Amino acid sequence: MMTLREILTSLGGELLTPGMNLDIECSKVFASDLMSDVLAFMEPGSVLMTGLVNSHVVRTSYLVNVKAIIIVQGKRPDMNVVDEARENKLPIISTGFSMFEACSRISQSFPEGKR
Amino acid sequence: MTEEIVFEQEFPVKGGDFSRAGQVSCKIKNLLQELGLGTEIVLRAAIVSYEAEMNIIMYAWQGCLDLSVTPHRIRIVVKDSGPGIEDINLAMKEGYSTATLEMRELGFGAGMGLPNIKKNADEFWITSEAGRGTRLEMTILTNGQKP
Numbered sequence: 001m002m003t004l005r006e007i008l009t010s011l012g013g014e015l016l017t018p019g020m021n022l023d024i025e026c027s028k029v030f031a032s033d034l035m036s037d038v039l040a041f042m043e044p045g046s047v048l049m050t051g052l053v054n055s056h057v058v059r060t061s062y063l064v065n066v067k068a069i070i071i072v073q074g075k076r077p078d079m080n081v082v083d084e085a086r087e088n089k090l091p092i093i094s095t096g097f098s099m100f101e102a103c104s105r106i107s108q109s110f111p112e113g114k115r
Numbered sequence: 116m117t118e119e120i121v122f123e124q125e126f127p128v129k130g131g132d133f134s135r136a137g138q139v140s141c142k143i144k145n146l147l148q149e150l151g152l153g154t155e156i157v158l159r160a161a162i163v164s165y166e167a168e169m170n171i172i173m174y175a176w177q178g179c180l181d182l183s184v185t186p187h188r189i190r191i192v193v194k195d196s197g198p199g200i201e202d203i204n205l206a207m208k209e210g211y212s213t214a215t216l217e218m219r220e221l222g223f224g225a226g227m228g229l230p231n232i233k234k235n236a237d238e239f240w241i242t243s244e245a246g247r248g249t250r251l252e253m254t255i256l257t258n259g260q261k262p
Binding site: 033034035036037038039040044050052054055056057059060062063064065088 | 133134136137138140141144154158161162165166221222223224225226227228230231234
């Protein structure tokens with residue numbers, strides 16, 4: 001279990017949606033670039049880690065109650081995508097780490113089966 | 116006896132319109148939340164609606180989602196004009212997909228759509244005619260929750 005603030009720090013990330021609550025507790029992480037898999041396999045209330053930056057990531061996340069989106073590989077979504085996330089109260093963090101490295105850095109804090 | 120309809124709305128969806136993909140389902144989710152339905156019920160309806168909406172956008176020329184809510188159920192009927200599905204049993208198989216590279220680059224088309232609809236709906240019917248289109252009907256029971 002980590003707060004979003006702790007995740008942000010461990011990943012040396014940047015919060016792209018300033019002003020959002022970073023003290024929310026995150027107990028599950030789902031890492032995928034396949035929105036089909038997010039819809040089919042993710043536990044609701046997870047943090048989504050992905051390399052995709054299109055608006056479908058935000059809409060998918062909103063629809064399945066994702067708590068926050070972490071974008072890996074230093075990618076940054078377009079402003080309209082960030083705006084859509086803000087409207088839906090979805091925090092977005094961008095990190096320069098790869099998917100593997102980002103997962104590895106935070107995985108110790110999550111029990112097996114919840115990451 | 117037919118149940119009283121608390122809410123009903125039809126949402127058109129244009130095939131190939133990837134930029135708007137998901138907007139109808141976000142609206143449906145908001146509406147169901149405003150009606151006071153529980154989180155788990157709304158989540159299942161949102162997934163069913165989104166998978167169906169994506170199918171129209173990815174495969175059909177045009178279609179519509181018809182949402183109706185009664186005191187005991189959410190019903191979503193999806194009709195499209197499109198190429199239809201030749202082999203429904205094959206399309207229901209997890210991982211079977213005819214998606215293009217463009218769809219897959221967006222994160223969709225993994226062949227989980229129809230099986231995921233079946234998993235999240237309490238009742239699911241599908242009929243399709245090759246060269247004409249497909250009709251899905253999904254029901255989610257609300258266990259007497261509001262409304």
